[in-house]
Amino acid sequence: MDAAAGMGASGRRRGERIPSPYLPVSAALPAAVSHRHRQSESLLMKVVVDLNRCQAYAQCLYAAPGHFALHGREALVYDPSPDDGARGEMERAVHACPVRAITAYPDDTTAGEAA
Amino acid sequence: MTRAPERIVVVGASLAGLAAAHALREGGFFGSLTLVGDETHAPYDRPPLSKQVLRGLYSADTTLPRHPDLRATFRLGQPATRLDLSERAVELGDGSRLPYDRLLIATGTRARPWPNPEEAALAGVFTLRGRDDAQRLGARLRGRPRRVVLVGGGFIGFEVASTCRDLDIPVTLLVRDAVPLAATLGPRLGGLIGEVARERGVDLRVESEIEQMEAENGRLLAVTLKDGERIETDCLVAAIGTLRNVEWLDGSGLQADAKGLRCDAFCRALLHDGSVAEGVFAAGDVARWPNPHDDDALVAVEHWGNARAQAETAAGNMLAGDASAMRRHDHLPDFWSQQFGLTIKLVGLADSADSFAVMHGSFEERRLVAAFGKDGRTVAAASIDSARWLPAYKAAIRERVPFPPIEDAVDQPHIRVQEP
Ligand SMILES: Cc1cc2nc3c(=O)[nH]c(=O)nc-3n(C[C@H](O)[C@H](O)[C@H](O)COP(=O)(O)OP(=O)(O)OC[C@H]3O[C@@H](n4cnc5c(N)ncnc54)[C@H](O)[C@@H]3O)c2cc1C
Ligand code: SF4
Numbered sequence: 001m002d003a004a005a006g007m008g009a010s011g012r013r014r015g016e017r018i019p020s021p022y023l024p025v026s027a028a029l030p031a032a033v034s035h036r037h038r039q040s041e042s043l044l045m046k047v048v049v050d051l052n053r054c055q056a057y058a059q060c061l062y063a064a065p066g067h068f069a070l071h072g073r074e075a076l077v078y079d080p081s082p083d084d085g086a087r088g089e090m091e092r093a094v095h096a097c098p099v100r101a102i103t104a105y106p107d108d109t110t111a112g113e114a115a
Numbered sequence: 116m117t118r119a120p121e122r123i124v125v126v127g128a129s130l131a132g133l134a135a136a137h138a139l140r141e142g143g144f145f146g147s148l149t150l151v152g153d154e155t156h157a158p159y160d161r162p163p164l165s166k167q168v169l170r171g172l173y174s175a176d177t178t179l180p181r182h183p184d185l186r187a188t189f190r191l192g193q194p195a196t197r198l199d200l201s202e203r204a205v206e207l208g209d210g211s212r213l214p215y216d217r218l219l220i221a222t223g224t225r226a227r228p229w230p231n232p233e234e235a236a237l238a239g240v241f242t243l244r245g246r247d248d249a250q251r252l253g254a255r256l257r258g259r260p261r262r263v264v265l266v267g268g269g270f271i272g273f274e275v276a277s278t279c280r281d282l283d284i285p286v287t288l289l290v291r292d293a294v295p296l297a298a299t300l301g302p303r304l305g306g307l308i309g310e311v312a313r314e315r316g317v318d319l320r321v322e323s324e325i326e327q328m329e330a331e332n333g334r335l336l337a338v339t340l341k342d343g344e345r346i347e348t349d350c351l352v353a354a355i356g357t358l359r360n361v362e363w364l365d366g367s368g369l370q371a372d373a374k375g376l377r378c379d380a381f382c383r384a385l386l387h388d389g390s391v392a393e394g395v396f397a398a399g400d401v402a403r404w405p406n407p408h409d410d411d412a413l414v415a416v417e418h419w420g421n422a423r424a425q426a427e428t429a430a431g432n433m434l435a436g437d438a439s440a441m442r443r444h445d446h447l448p449d450f451w452s453q454q455f456g457l458t459i460k461l462v463g464l465a466d467s468a469d470s471f472a473v474m475h476g477s478f479e480e481r482r483l484v485a486a487f488g489k490d491g492r493t494v495a496a497a498s499i500d501s502a503r504w505l506p507a508y509k510a511a512i513r514e515r516v517p518f519p520p521i522e523d524a525v526d527q528p529h530i531r532v533q534e535p
Contacts, residue, residue, distance in 0.1 A: 046180035048160050052420045052449045052460070055503045067173075072456030073482070073500040077167045080160065081174035105180035 044107035045090055047080050051101070059096035064089035081107070119436065120216035120394075121146040124205055126195040127221035127360070128152025130160065131399030131422040133179055135219050136187050138430035148187040149213060151205065153194035156246055157181075162419055164249040165274040166453055169256065170281055175249065195222075198367040200392055216394060217433040220364070220376060220384060221426065223400040224357035224417065229266075234328040239335030241352045243271060252352065256282055260350035263287070264338055266325060267354035268295040270452045273312065275352055277454035280315045287318040287346055289325065299450070301465055301535030304485065304497055307478055311455050357417065359401050369395070375403030375415040381441040382429035396433055398425040407445050408494070408512070409464050420449040447513055451502075457481065460502050463495030463512040470518060471535040474525045475504055484508070487535060488518025 047067075049060075056074040060067075067079040067086055082090060090104045123139060125132045128150040136148055152158070160177040168175045190207065197206040204212045226242035229235035239260075241252045256263070256279065263279045265272045268290030279286045292298075295312075296305035313319050320340075328351070329337040337347045361371035369392055370377035370385050376397045377385045382404070384395040399422035405411040424446035432441040450461045468487035474496075476483035484504045487495040492515040496508035511520035519530050 044176075046178050048177075048179055050420075050423075051162070051451045051453075051458075056458070071453075072458065074458035074502055075453040075456060077163075077172055077453075079173040080163060081176040081178065103180050105182060107178070 044084060045082050045087060045104050046107050047078060047082065047090060047102065047104045049076060049078055049102050051076060053099045053101040054097075055099055057098050059098060060093040060102060063092035063096040068093065118216075120144070120433065122215050123148050123217045123219070123433065124213050124215040125150045125219040125221060126205060126363075127219075127223055127399070127401070128154070128158050128189060128191060129221065129223055129399070129422075130158065130179065130419065131221035131223070131426040132219065133158040133181065134423040134426035135221065135398060135430045136185060137182060138427040139434065140182070140185060142431055142434045144434055146216075148185075149190060150187055151190045151193055151195050151207065151213070153192070153208075154245060155192040157189065157191065159246055161244070164246065165243060165271050166278065168249050169253050169275065169278045171253065171257065175246070175253070177246070195363050198364055198369070200368055200395070203394065218395045219426075219429055219433065220395065220397040220401060221399045221422075222360035222363070223422075224359050226353075227356045227358050229353040229355070231328075234330075235353075236333075237328060237330050237335045238333055239349050239351060240328070241350070243275065243352060243354060244357075255350055256284060260284060260348070262346070262348045262350070264289065264346060264348040264351045265354060266351065267356070268292055268321075269354060269356065270296065270299070270454075272352070272354035273308065274452060274454050275354065276312060276317050277315070280317060280455070285318070286316070287320065287348070288312065289323045289340070290319065290321045291324055293321055295319070295321065298466055299461065300459070300497060301468060301471060301487065303471060303478075303533070303535060304459075304499070307481070307499075308454070308457075308459070311457065311481065315455050357400070359415075361401065368392070374413075376401050377413070378402050378404040380405055380407070380443045380445075381432050381438070382425060382444050383432070394433075396429040398422065398429040404444065406448075406464075407443070408447055409467070414464070416448045418448060418450045421446055447509060457499055458502060459497065459499055460505055461495060461497045462505055462509050463487065463493075465495035465497065465535065468494055468535045470532050472519045472530050472532045473527060474508075474519070474521070474530065476501055476526070486511075486519055488532070491518055492516070493518045493520040 054076050067082050069077050094102045094104050132150050158179045160179050163177050194208045195205050196208050204214045206212050226244040262285040265276050265288045276286045276288045294302040294305045295309045324341045326339045326341045339345050359375050364371040368386050378397050382396045384392045384397050386392050400417045403413050403415040406414045425444050428444040435441045452459045465487040468489050470488035472486050474484045474486050482500045484498045484501045493511050498505050
């Protein structure tokens with residue numbers, strides 16, 4: 001199985017805001033659990049790029065110019081924690097990347113946490 | 116056929132631990148899933164720490180994205196202190212016990228501390244492994260040290276040196292070997308990176324080591340090298356390798372030592388007698404296993420790509436029930452580094468290569484793909500700012516095609532085979 005593809009854009013359903021490769025799990029969840037997440041007004045997103053996969057195609061730069069940049073010919077730098085206003089751009093970046101190197105989810109670090 | 120697991124515990128809440136959690140849910144595991152981490156932070160990404168985070172670009176919060184429906188319990192700020200294999204339970208620092216049906220050990224590594232504890236404790240002496248380290252060092256760099264001395268000729272040392280130059284801070288980089296980065300890239304490419312570093316203003320010293328540090332009121336003032344030279348500095352970063360986080364496994368019966376936790380090809384942890392520890396798996400920097408891409412030599416691959424891939428293999432095997440349904444972990448090691456504006460990538464293992472050839476580009480352009488051979492077979496390929504060519508070489512390396520590979524698709528007038 002391919003890590004980046006699995007966590008990237010694959011399996012996206014139309015109308016879903018954030019790519020969700022774990023559809024079987026979500027589908028089997030009690031409605032209330034998923035509902036809670038959809039309701040949660042999270043302010044941030046979390047982003048990671050698999051830079052083994054990234055081939056500096058720069059599509060993400062066009063999709064989300066404030067959050068991705070190339071320093072040099074191939075060195076991609078990106079915002080790992082953009083605010084919620086960037087969600088649309090980030091989603092476009094996830095889908096624009098030809099090698100599906102980008103994973104982005106809404107920040108939900110408090111979900112299910114019990115320290 | 117063993118019973119399907121109901122409770123899975125993952126010790127180590129970082130890249131491998133979180134990747135395993137995702138893969139377990141994706142693999143259809145509905146039971147209770149607990150991740151134990153001794154850091155207070157939620158799982159975060161380390162590679163940006165030595166690069167953009169230290170430089171102050173974008174956010175310093177590199178928390179890894181988590182699927183909203185992960186449904187995992189995180190026990191953060193809580194070390195696992197003991198493993199009881201017979202009771203199938205993990206003991207935590209607060210005395211609580213977590214019983215498991217399957218356990219994943221993903222406790223990774225930590226920065227090797229500076230060997231002299233008094234010097235290590237001086238204000239101005241740093242190591243870099245975690246978010247807190249990056250925050251401390253970043254704050255120091257923003258305070259504009261007079262000179263940063265970096266110790267260690269590995270990738271983290273070079274990346275931090277590069278970041279310091281981006282910030283226009285004077286840097287001395289001390290490397291013990293004759294050629295930097297040679298262990299991973301071979302002396303030719305290592306030498307090239309060293310040359311680039313010098314051009315960017317790094318005071319690179321090879322075959323150079325620190326004799327002692329000088330301090331005043333607990334603050335670093337200067338270092339003296341083995342050759343007697345004294346260098347004034349108020350900021351030293353020791354990037355001298357890692358230590359594996361295996362101490363908590365002492366007395367458990369697992370084969371774990373400074374070289375890592377011994378696993379089989381299916382990510383199953385092994386006992387001292389070489390037999391499999393029922394239900395216990397490992398992944399990431401902490402694991403050491405017979406690597407099919409290195410003639411089944413026991414290696415640990417301390418890279419990002421392996422941590423994720425191995426976590427996924429382990430997760431699949433944790434759910435496989437039957438040993439016959441398990442998958443071998445045969446991920447081809449891969450790696451990237453960004454420094455001095457260059458992107459360096461490696462697939463395969465080049466450390467034992469006996470031959471080397473440039474396939475595309477050239478040293479002069481600072482843009483190339485090179486292949487590595489061993490005993491007439493292709494074992495690795497590296498790129499500098501030419502990553503798009505690498506996937507083609509991946510297949511050649513997997514199949515160990517005769518060296519040099521893909522000779523008909525290169526841009527060289529003729530391929531010159533040299534020593535690495
Ligand atoms: C600064 C830096 C830059 C890097 N850059 C690159 C790069 O450019 N390319 C690349 O391929 N790789 C890079 N790496 C390597 C990559 O980050 C690692 O391979 C990866 O983090 C390994 O993941 P892991 O989950 O196996 O281990 P770790 O990330 O080390 O995580 C292990 C976790 O377990 C915790 N832990 C330890 N003991 C216990 C215990 N007893 N109980 C509970 N928790 C415990 C640790 O605190 C840690 O949080 C870099 C690493 C660093 C530090
Ligand atoms: S679009 Fe994908 S491949 Fe291109 S630079 Fe962005 S992450 Fe890399």
